[in-house]
């Protein structure tokens with residue numbers, strides 16, 4: 001049976017890293033006769049250039065019909081002055097929302113070969129394996145009202161709304177407990193319940209959901225402390241559950257623990273585990289087109305796709321093992337390079353994965 005995979009390269013380094021990742025996807029497809037069909041479409045600035053919209057209708061339709069979606073990155077300097085609704089990031093937020101991809105999994109795993117690429121001491125990060133579960137379709141990213149207006153004193157005010165209803169909290173909490181249950185059974189819910197009412201409700205609902213998972217040890221942490229603990233003693237965490245904005249911030253911190261943001265893949269899932277897969281880094285316009293970006297986060301996103309959307313854990317492991325082998329050969333893109341290592345380009349890194 002054929003399975004359709006929508007490929008959205010996007011902007012900046014997006015097309016380069018997607019090329020490497022789709023080469024790996026095509027290789028696995030042929031090797032195991034998986035029946036994947038790849039279909040490409042535009043999103044972000046590329047969507048705006050092609051159709052004057054960051055999420056063209058054809059792209060949305062393709063993604064709705066597809067069994068899975070692989071995305072590169074969105075954003076670029078040339079789009080910074082567009083009206084807010086037309087900016088590339090709006091396309092990404094819209095596709096997450098339209099496909100109801102509320103559960104965003106961001107694993108931060110330190111490959112032992114990269115221990116010295118981390119800016120933290122070896123013993124702090126060695127063996128690191130954290131899963132951040134970020135709520136992705138609610139919170140302050142989507143809350144209404146939002147905008148910039150002029151008040152009665154002729155002063156401009158900018159405003160956003162941080163809102164969660166109990167159903168939104170419940171479903172992401174369940175996702176996180178399910179994941180924790182399959183790992184080390186430790187879940188830390190991160191909020192700001194000492195200040196925000198929305199976090200008070202968050203905590204209340206998470207505690208309620210916890211009743212169905214007595215085997216999982218639940219703790220709570222304020223987000224300011226969590227950001228500190230992540231760099232002080234990251235290995236205390238197994239699964240971190242948090243809202244949209246806190247998850248955005250903490251996952252960049254977690255990425256740096258692993259040596260480079262160029263290493264972190266992600267899966268964004270709906271209630272049926274249909275997913276969109278993307279590296280957590282952005283479009284890096286400063287290095288776009290230079291063939292120097294690290295494609296590993298996108299390649300590892302393909303591995304997550306095989307695992308979560310197609311239930312192919314062995315094929316997913318093949319990709320993870322190939323990444324390990326390439327690192328063993330001391331091949332590194334510029335962002336993760338180290339003494340005694342050879343710096344390779346995006347395409348050379350992709351080719352090295354295929355050869356492993």
Ligand code: IPM
Pocket residue numbers: 089092093248280282
């Ligand atoms: C991410 C990115 C996006 C986000 C941007 C590009 C809209 O930072 O996926 O973490 O904030 O969610």
Ligand code: MG
Pocket residue numbers: 248249252280
């Ligand atoms: Mg981010």
